[in-house]
Amino acid sequence: MEKEEYTNLSERKKRILISAVEDYIQQASPITSSAVQNKFEEKISTATLRNELNALEAMGFLRQIHTSGGRVPTSKGYRFYVNSMMGDIPLDKKALADIQTLFNNRTVYLGDIINEIASVVSKATNYPSVVMLHGFEKLVIKNIKIIPLLTGQALILIETNSGVINNTMDIKSTVVMQTFTDASNFLTQTFANQTIASMIKNMNEYKQSMKKELLEYKEIFDALLKAFTGLIEALENNSKIISSGELKLLENPEYTENPEKAKKILNVMHNSEEMSQALKHEVDEKSVRFKIGSEIPVEDLQECAIATTDYEVDGESIASVGIIGPQRMDYAKIASALKFVVGEFQNMKTLQNNVNTDEKNDND
Amino acid sequence: MEKEEYTNLSERKKRILISAVEDYIQQASPITSSAVQNKFEEKISTATLRNELNALEAMGFLRQIHTSGGRVPTSKGYRFYVNSMMGDIPLDKKALADIQTLFNNRTVYLGDIINEIASVVSKATNYPSVVMLHGFEKLVIKNIKIIPLLTGQALILIETNSGVINNTMDIKSTVVMQTFTDASNFLTQTFANQTIASMIKNMNEYKQSMKKELLEYKEIFDALLKAFTGLIEALENNSKIISSGELKLLENPEYTENPEKAKKILNVMHNSEEMSQALKHEVDEKSVRFKIGSEIPVEDLQECAIATTDYEVDGESIASVGIIGPQRMDYAKIASALKFVVGEFQNMKTLQNNVNTDEKNDND
């Protein structure tokens, strides 16, 4: 349907529309016929441009706020611009080099990695970023270690194919050290190369059919199970949104002039229900996807645009990574930055996993 | 000097000033003679109040923006109010109960604890919070564990008297498992009950004088030393500010009407040099300290007020915890919330440390 409408557009109309949208993205003030004239490569009068802009408005790509005030792109206008740009993503070497300085690749914990993704994405795009972990259970377990602390707690470390997950459990002081080592080995042997989801599913079964000599692990199993179901519940309920750079919204005139709008958006950003709606997308081939204005199924974001991509590990999507900004955003730059940053994180993980992925388990 | 000036104030002037400041804190609009009249317990005419307010203005406690527009407290006015209030901090049971729901006491890592303090303080006070770690090296080491991961890195876990510090180091794949266990035990035996500072100082010496049979630890020592000096440098340079709830600034009319001001403040909040200046204070007995307006030695914060307190472990101040807001803030409520929240964190730590602090080291 979109495609058909676009065929109505003459080549020149297309170029004019692109010029117009680009002008608005840069200037943040309504597009006038003379502004387009300055930007446009061919010699063409403002009167002709007015005719063309008028036609584009009639087709729904542009919109006038008031008669004498220039035009502004509609969501449809931005959508056309984005579709026409998506082929050639500019990879500005200088910019990529700048982004590279933002990385800190000493993180091993999944939580830290997610935070770091959010932080780097926001810095690289200059917009608030959001990361939602949705594929936590799909992570593949590589190694499990239970490490007792002096405080009466124990640290549960689960190495996965995407970083280390950690949680704590309370322990009885009667449990002796050897038990933890044995339990770690047993857990690793039992669950290695399973997903978190299947570990949780199987753990109950194992516990039932447990032989006598392993009964001492029961306490640990129980605590572990509790810790993990708790973690997953927490992720599914509230805390699964990680965001960064909220303040960058205030760098854009549309929000400094109207802080109420910014507040609304930032509120939605912390509502996991709505953000989940906003970030959701059909499976398709594109690595970076845009939702523009009315395309976003969340009331308070319909004046915004959202760019999203997936953080994938071993081909599985673990998290959605996105940024939120005004519709007037630099789509090309954002697409390339987002793609690059998330790609780098994926590469980092892949490299690390290859280091000694086939080394045998060594918990003792 | 302050005290002397205050003695010039009649009892009634003091009460009027307190009424006036309170009114402004609640209403956020200039104090008028009739507003004070409504608030004031005694029957007193607006004309008399005008005389009194005029006198208070002459003494520098209040200030008029323009002739016909009511008055606003000066920094000195707020200071008087704060000093006169500091005796009786109200402990609203309901509010404290609300705050208590914000705690999540399953954190074991120092970094997470610091983040959590920032987060809870901000939620409890409704202002942006800042935590600066300044006493990292004063932490006392309890236990050291080096845990190899499958990715060719090793996790360094240092249990201290205030949570676990973690860092990573790269390892050669030739190092065998037993070495890590032995090294952990050796490190713990060597450095337990020393501070981080003295560990770093002594580590080099130990390395020099190391016996032959311990030479295999050298690699680990080197990596460890590198990891730790790196961590400390990072803390001392840039990343030592943890903040939370920046957006809450926009809930106050002084900043929604003037987002530029908010941006300025938020910028300063991420400048460790300036924040360090702003949070610094003389050693004194007070648990919560206020700096008001001109008392803050940072240009861009001179329209603000800052409340700070120390996060202490075993009597040593580890971090400064503070909030930033307009001078028109609810000082009493903030003092009690800040004191309560940080106090709870301190208690939590103390309890945990007491659980099995005298249990012997158990790394194998």
Place this chain on the structure above:
DNA sequence: TATTAGCAGTCTTACCAAACGAGTGCTAAC
């Protein structure tokens, strides 16, 4: 001497009208 009523003076805010100007739509000519 302290308090108060009353009033004049000051300054802000709201409102309105006029002038301005940026930008459009339309028409007529090319």
Place this chain on the structure above:
DNA sequence: GTTAGCACTCGTTTGGTAAGACTGCTAATA
């Protein structure tokens, strides 16, 4: 199909006025 030119629209700025909120001051009062 393109363009120059002009009338028109509508937001923005400016200036000027009226209303309202407070204050400072003065003079009367207890």
